[in-house]
Structures are given as C-alpha cells and as structure tokens.
Amino acid sequence: MRKPIMAGNWKLNKNHLETLTFIDEITPLLRDVSAVDIVICPPFTSLNVATARTKGTNVKVGAQDLFWEKSGAFTGEISGDMLKVLGCDYVIIGHSERRQYFGETDETVNKKILAAFTAGLIPIVCVGETLQEREAGQVEQVLSTQIREGLQGLNAQEHGKIVIAYEPVWAIGTGRTATPEQANAAHVLIRKLLSEIFGAAAQDIRIQYGGSVKPENVKELMAQPDIDGALIGGAALQAEAFEKLVRYK
Numbered sequence: 001m002r003k004p005i006m007a008g009n010w011k012l013n014k015n016h017l018e019t020l021t022f023i024d025e026i027t028p029l030l031r032d033v034s035a036v037d038i039v040i041c042p043p044f045t046s047l048n049v050a051t052a053r054t055k056g057t058n059v060k061v062g063a064q065d066l067f068w069e070k071s072g073a074f075t076g077e078i079s080g081d082m083l084k085v086l087g088c089d090y091v092i093i094g095h096s097e098r099r100q101y102f103g104e105t106d107e108t109v110n111k112k113i114l115a116a117f118t119a120g121l122i123p124i125v126c127v128g129e130t131l132q133e134r135e136a137g138q139v140e141q142v143l144s145t146q147i148r149e150g151l152q153g154l155n156a157q158e159h160g161k162i163v164i165a166y167e168p169v170w171a172i173g174t175g176r177t178a179t180p181e182q183a184n185a186a187h188v189l190i191r192k193l194l195s196e197i198f199g200a201a202a203q204d205i206r207i208q209y210g211g212s213v214k215p216e217n218v219k220e221l222m223a224q225p226d227i228d229g230a231l232i233g234g235a236a237l238q239a240e241a242f243e244k245l246v247r248y249k
C-alpha cells in the first residue's frame with residue numbers, strides 16, 4: 001500500500017554538466033518503471049538543468065536543503081519557493097551531515113519542514129542515532145526526540161505526504177549497513193512515534209532506510225515490512241548502480 005521511494009542524495013558531487021550526463025544515462029534505463037517513485041537530489045547549482053532535463057520523465061528532482069524564510073537578507077540561503085519554481089518536488093531536511101557540520105537542530109528542521117510544505121514541496125526528513133548513542137542504548141530516546149521535536153505541529157491533513165529517512169549515522173558512507181532486522185526495528189519505532197502525530201495516517205507514511213545501501217544489499221533491506229525505500233548516497237552517483245537500486249526486486 002505504500003509506494004516505494006528510491007532517492008539519490010548526491011551530496012557535494014556532480015556539477016551541472018555531470019548532472020546532465022547522469023540524467024541522459026538514467027532516464028532511458030528507468031523509463032518503464034512505474035511501481036517506484038524515483039528521486040535525484042543534486043546540489044543547488046545543478047537543480048535548474050536537472051528539472052529541465054527530467055521534465056516529462058518519471059525521475060523527480062529534490063534539493064538537499066532549504067531555508068525557512070521566503071526572502072530577505074539571508075546571504076547564501078535558498079527558499080522553498082525558489083526550489084518549487086525551478087520544478088523541484090522534494091527537499092531533504094535534517095540530514096545528519098547538516099546536523100553535524102552546519103548546526104542543524106530539531107528546531108530548524110521543524111521550521112524547514114513547515115516551509116517546505118508551504119512551498120508545495122515534499123520533505124524527506126532524516127533522523128538517526130550516532131554509534132555512541134546506539135552503544136549507550138539511546139536509540140529510542142534519540143529517535144523520539146528527533147521525531148517529536150522535528151515534526152511538532154504537523155498534522156495528517158496538511159502534512160501526510162512527508163517522507164522520513166532513517167539513517168543511522170554510523171552506517172553513512174562507512175560501508176557498515178544496519179542489518180535488515182535492526183533497520184526494520186527502528187522503522188517500526190519511528191512509525192509508532194509518527195502515529196502519535198498523524199494517527200492512523202502514519203501507516204501511509206513512507207520511511208526510507210539510508211546508510212551504505214548498495215545494489216548488493218538493497219533487496220534484503222527492501223524485503224522488510226516497514227522499509228519503504230532508500231536514501232542513497234555513494235551508490236546513487238553511477239547510473240548503472242542507481243538503476244539496480246531502483247529495480248531492487
């Protein structure tokens with residue numbers, strides 16, 4: 001009942017020319033796919049060409065961040081409206097790299113989620129614990145704070161299309177993946193927390209797993225009942241690997 005969603009988070013990779021090359025490779029490969037939502041999230045400088053080149057295809061485009069204000073004296077920032085008018089459909093919010101290196105907090109995540117919805121974008125909101133937190137037995141507490149504070153004030157009617165990405169920080173770019181069972185257990189917990197906010201509609205919210213997802217491990221992760229897709233970094237940068245991830249079955 002939940003349509004799988006496979007998204008590539010390109011992070012700080014590919015200029016606009018490399019973006020066009022990737023899109024020209026991937027769109028013919030994935031043309032026939034309709035059972036999975038496909039999203040690429042290039043850097044800001046590539047979004048213009050990415051939305052233009054993917055227009056009319058089944059590949060959707062997302063940004064990797066946004067700012068919550070619509071306009072004004074905020075040097076270096078990008079608004080949701082700017083992304084929407086470019087043709088973006090999604091925006092990643094609260095990635096652990098933004099939390100770790102750029103001061104993102106649950107409070108700013110919350111403001112950005114609301115701004116994304118106001119602009120008509122679907123937020124992909126990242127949550128996840130560090131290795132230290134996992135080893136200290138704090139997974140539940142960490143996820144609970146991130147969801148309760150990050151998603152404060154949301155409701156099923158206006159914000160039910162939100163996508164959550166569970167990304168244990170210790171699995172990102174490390175080659176160390178959560179086991180499918182570990183990941184699913186976290187997803188079950190997240191869905192329980194979502195039901196406090198969205199009620200029964202939490203059953204329809206898609207929860208992606210992220211952290212060293214590769215063509216070799218995607219099938220077993222996707223076989224888990226509460227894993228509804230993946231947010232993929234490194235392995236989403238090559239068209240051939242990304243095609244395999246989208247065709248995970």
Ligand SMILES: O=C[C@H](O)COP(=O)(O)O
Nearest residue numbers: 009172173211212233234
């Ligand atoms: O947003 C994507 C995640 O940070 C995962 O990155 P990775 O697939 O390179 O581990």
